[in-house]
Every structure is written in C-alpha cells, then in structure tokens.
Amino acid sequence: MTLASYSFVLVFLPIALAGFLLLRRQGASVLVAWLLAVSMVFYSWASPLAAIALVVSSIFNYAVGSRLATVVDDSRRRAFWLFLGVGINLAALATVKYAPLFDPGGGFTRGLVSTGIPLALSFYSFQQMSYLIDISRGDSPAPTFGRYLLFVSFFPKLLAGPIARARTLLPQLDSPALRFSTETLASGLTLFGIGLTKKVILADALIPYASVVFTDAAAGRNVMFADAWSGAVAYSLGLYFDFSGYSDMAVGVGLMFGIRLPINFDAPYRAANVRDFWRRWHRTLSNAFFDYVYLPFAMWSRRVTAAGAYAGLLVTMVLCGMWHGAGWTFVAWGALHGGYLMVNYGWRETRKRWRPLPASLATLGAVLSGAMTFLAVIIGWVIFRADDFPTALRMLRAMAAFGSPFAAAPVTPWILVGLAIVWLAPTSQSIVGLDLEGFHDANATRWWQWRPSPAWGIGTAMATIAALFFLSGRQGDFIYFKF
C-alpha cells in the first residue's frame, strides 16, 4: 500500500483519521497508541516480517539510545555506544543493500526481497542513526519507547521520508492532540491533494516516456539526439514530481494528524548552483549527510590537510550515492555530484578574492549559473537512472550528438508543462503557506495562496478526485521506494 493507492486514500487514511478524531480528547498516550497501531498496520500491509524487523531494530536502537543518554558526559563510553549503535545499523543496511554484489546466484537476494524487509530500511535506519548521534550530542530528548517507536514508524514518512530528526519530531509526539486543529486538517488535505496530483498526473505521464528511451539505450539500440534529451529531461522532471509529490503527500498526511514533517523539496530545478541544488533537493537527506558525514569529516580532515573540505564533499556525496543502492552507477552519480560541489567550492573561494560584479553582469551570471546547474543535474540523473555504464554512456553520447543521428524532437507536451511548473510555478509548500519545517507561515497572504474558503475546499476535493481517476490501473509505485 502506497500513499497513492486506492486502498490508502479510500480505506486506510479515512479509518486512521476517523479513529484519531474520535480519540482526540482521550489524551496524548491514547493518540500515540492509535497512531502507532495504524502505522504498524500500514507497514505490515506490505510485509509483516518487515514490521517485525522494524520493531526489533527500534528496540535495539532505543536501548542503545537510552544508554547513550546516561553517558553523554563520558566521551569514551559515549563513543563506544555510538559506534556500536551506528555500526550495527550500517552493517544491517549494507547487508541488505549490497547483498546482490556478493550473491551472484541471486538466491539470498531473492529470499531477502521476498520477506519485504528491505522496504523502508534505508529510511528508518538513517533516522535511527540520526537519533543516536543527536542523543549522544545531547540534541535530542529521551522519549518513552512507545513514542520512540512512533517516531521511527509514523506511517506517512516511513517508506520514503521525509527523514524527520528526533529533536523536531519527538517533542510533537508528547501532545499531538494539542497541535491538531481543523486548520492543520484542512491544509493537510490540500497539500496531500497537490502531492497526489503531482505524482499521478505529472510523474506518471513523464516516467513511462523516459523509460522507453532508457530501455532502448539499455538494449543497445541507437538513441537519437532529440530522443536522448527528451528522455533525460522527462526522467529528471518525472523523478522530481514523483518524489516531491510523495513528500507533499507525506507532509500533508502528517498535518492531518497535527504532526509537522519537514519539507523535502524547495524548487530544486531553480537552484543557482549545485550547492544550492542540494539545499533544495531531498533536503532532509542532504541536511543529514551534511550534519553527520560532511561536517565531522571536513573538520577532522582539515586538521590533516587544507584540502579536507574538498575531500569531505567527495566522500559525502559518494556515500550519498551508495545509500541509494548497490551499483557502480550510484557511486559514479555520487562522485559526479561530489566533483560538482568541489568545483563550486573552489569557484566560491576564488570569487571571494574578486571585486563584486556589476548588477547587470551578476544577473547574467546567475542565469548562466542556473542553466549550467540544471544541465549538470540532468547529466547526473542519466547516470543515476541508467541500468549500467554502457547504457549511461550511450545516452550521454546521444545527448552530445556524438555518432547519433539528429532527428526532430518528439517532445511530449508533458515535458513543456513540467518545465513550466518547475521553473515558474509556486512550490506546494508556498501554495499551502508552510515554511520549510512544515509550520504555517503567517506572512503567506498572496492571492494564489491557500485559504480555508469553500472555494478552496471544492477545488482541493476536485483535484484529489481527478488524481484518483488518473490513478486507475496504475496503483502508483514511487521511484524512491527502491532506495
């Protein structure tokens, strides 16, 4: 069951919400118990074994976290427990993610996949490691086990994020009823409708088109220049609408229950440079990598060499690539973005020594920089999407027109619609009037911004219904589930 499925929208969510509303005045513990129960049902729906694995993992991490909370002032014991906790999470993650590399017959991998255990493991493992690090730093409250388990398993964000940090999510679970209101319910419904529309109408129109082109390339067929570009751009847009749509839906569902989840996308294809891109794309993952990998590594390596910051960027992004899956294309994608960030870092260091540009040149520079960033990101997505290096090279060669015939572009209108939206339209959160932490922004008063009027109620309902119609026969799987 995904957030974009009939079983979720028409059955699971109404029941979960109705129960929540009925129990709303029964106290925080009852509400936490209800949310925990529905989260477990949600996850068990996919695989009961996966739910058991999640509970076992949570018990282990909660125990380590409780231990860490008592030894915050003892650096040696703190380091021991932190390494133990993070190490075991990493080992479990690596075993599941990288099993295919060491299992040529594929029997173990198939068995593992059939249990359903890999589903969501990356996300909840990452979240638990962040909890352990935060609690070792004294940055996180120490919750009860029930609240901790809900922090890990809260169903809207369980399968593909956003990755919520303990210090922002756990305090909300102390008294969810106090944070729920008809306002959060109404805005949550709106954000959910926007996300569903992005996923079902936009992403599902673009991804199949891209798949045809990438499949041709994987089969060794000659891909033409225009097809290659159309496929690459369609995939870039489709991936964005798919994942940001899912994130909007997750944040929207959270809001319906009065729980604020962080915003995961902030118009990434309008980024001025690659550094800016990573502040806007999958924000919760990139922020976590920045805090837990880049900063410690850069600070440590700077003591050894001046190039520590550069090395930190490369290592962080390679690890980020590896987090996405077992495949050298993911490593290459991470390394490519690491390279982009190193160039960006070097450029910024150089620019610091120059005089500021005149305003007209600065504007031109910003436009060029934005265009180059978009291009660089698309090239990265080609490697990310390709099944293997020969496929990626075939696509990139065709895009560079090397040995590839030029033909009239069969550009689907969806690509033009998608480009117009990612470059010009307001983001989902700005329409609903949320800041990047998922809280309502009191300054959101523009004409196109959401307000709780009957017209918006009717419009939101009709958009959701239209998306549900488009959903028929697709039961939309999300691309990011496989990571």
Add this chain to the structure above:
Amino acid sequence: MARIASPSRFLWAYVITVSLAALSCGLSAVVLWRAHELSSYRDDVALQQRQHALLGLATFQNFYEYKLSLVAARRSPVLALGSSRIMQLREELFVDGFTNAGGAMNSAEQGRRFLEALPADYHPQLLMLGVDFWWFRREWSDPGDDPRYRDPSQLSPARLRHPYLWLADPRMGIRRIVRLVVSGNIGSTLTSQASVGVQAMVSASGFRPDGSYQYGDHYFGTAAEPDVRFGISLGRIDRQDTAFGPGTDPDPASLSAIDDVLRWAAARHVRVAMFLPPVAPPVRRAMIARPDAFGYVVALTRALEHTARASNVEFYDFLWREAPEAADPCEYVDGIHGGDVVFGRMLLAMAAGSMLAQTVDRAEVRHAIDVYRGHTVTPLDGVRYARPEADFLRLGCVK
C-alpha cells in the same frame, strides 16, 4: 494561523464535493459491475462458456488478453490466430474443437508473443495462421502492451462515464439500466443469445463462445459507420493511411517473427496452415491499381511461400491471387473483413486435398454456403435473430 478564518467551511465544502463525487462514481461502478463490465477476462470467459453467451463489453477492449484467457479456458485442438480479419472462422465449420484467437495478433511479433504466452501444458494440434499484409510494412509498429489496459477489472475515469451516457441512449435508458442493476442481465432484444457485457446486450455485437465475432449492429444495419459501397476502405487506400500505407519490400523483422512462430509450432509438432485473408474485391482491385504503394505485397507473397515451403507448412493466398472463394462483395462485413460465407468457401478450398480435409466439416460448410450464399452471417449455432440481415453495404445485395 490568524489569517485562517473558517477551516470548518473549507472542510464542509471538501466533504460535500467528495461525497457527491463518490456517490456518482459509486452508482456508475455498480451499473458496470452488474453488467459484468468490471469482471476480469478470466471470470468473463468462464461465465461466457457456462452460459454459451455472446461477450461484448461496451467499456473495455483488449482482444489480446481476452483471447489468451479464452484459449487457455477452451484448449481446443484447432486454433486460429490472426487479426480481426480472421474472426469469422467458426467452430461449427470444424470437426474437432476450435477456438478463434482472431484479434489477438496485430503484428507478426504480437503473434509470436501470444503463442509464447499460452499455458505451458497446452498447444493446439493445428494452427490456422492468418497473416495481414500491412504487418510487413517497415512503418507498421507492434501494438505493444499497456499494463494499464490489460483487464476489464481495471477501472478508469472514461469507463465510469459510460453509464451516464447510456441514460441518453435509446437502446438503454433509465428503465433498462435499473433492470440491469436489479437482474444483472437484461438480455438482448436482437437475438436469442445470453449476453455478457452491455455491447452484447444492446447491439448483439461481440465474441461468440468460440471466439468468432458477431457483428450484430452490421447485420441489422444499425452500425454507426458501415463501409457503404466500401467507401471507407477505398478512401483509406486513396489516403494511404495506417494499414494501407505504402511499402517497399517486406520488413525482415516481421518475416523473422513469422519464422519464430513456425519454429514454435515445429518444436511442438503443431501443423500449420498459413493464409493471407482476402479483402473485398473492389478493395483488392484498388490495391492492385496502386503498384507504387502495394508492390511489396507481391514480394511478401513470395517470401511467405518460401518460408512456408522451408518450414513444411501449407500456405494459401486469398489476397493477391484471383480467388473465386472471395469474389462476392455481398458476403463481406466491410472492405477488409470477409463474412462467414467467405470463410466457409476459403475453408473448402483449403481442405481440398490437404491436411485440413479431416479437420474441416465439409458437409456443414457446403450446407452453410448453399443456404446463406450472398449473406454475411451464417447462424449455424442456432441463434435466432430478431431481424433479417440488411444490405448494410448498400450494394443492392438480395439478402
């Protein structure tokens, strides 16, 4: 949050809109469900075989998947495979069991896929392979497979619209829809057959239990766009659109797919009779008059003859050679679909001195030809039609 004045008004508007939509969709879905329009093909085929019914869904069409389910359910010793152009081959004309998988093969490659997709424990003893000339144009593309439209149980917005359109259709209307919901089947006023699906109920059009097609709305002269004096087909030749587009030499990939089909058959000791189905005589003449566009058909015929000889299978050309069996325009459904009598004549010609002699019920075929000469449909299955066959092509045929 101060700017949010009245979220309860938003919620009421939301709930009312969703409720109205849910109600209208729910009503529509109930009508579709009661009409068996939402059952899986597997269930529809089971019901069709049980009731010996005509299956014609008004809101969904995937011949490939339907025929796969049908063939798997019937497991007949004789199987006809091809496009809609062979759908008038009927089980009454054969001695042994027969299933028509016409409509499932709209390219050579799709035919190969169809045979590969058959149950592993079934293969026919005789395969009648109808081949369309346009598959061998290089521009002809394989229809592929869209998982979104594989089975009638997959609901779509367009399908939910239909029951509301039926309200304004004089053949249905509110009273028949209510009867349909209550009884689950309103039968057909046009024939004595049991019906599965609304198209079968309102126009007596659909697949018979053997997979052959009954063009009820054509026979009765009520089809929306009959091919009057073959004007539509001849216009397509003039415009050279879709199937009638020009070709140069036969596409090697499609010939190779035919080779694969014959290899599939040889590996299972399945006898094969391959044939080019006819087009109506005026259409054939118009094609021959355009060697620039249809010259490739000559090369195709030779290539198929060669392939058939090499694979030791029988081959019959009813398309390009002057075929007396296919010479009466009154016996056609339209410019490219021969009727029952045309196919009866073809079967007799094919059975003369060939392996088909023991398979074709020649006495029954001769009887059908004698009785229904000049007609399109031969009601050999005992179905009673409410009206006589009309001169729907307006050729002045005496019916």
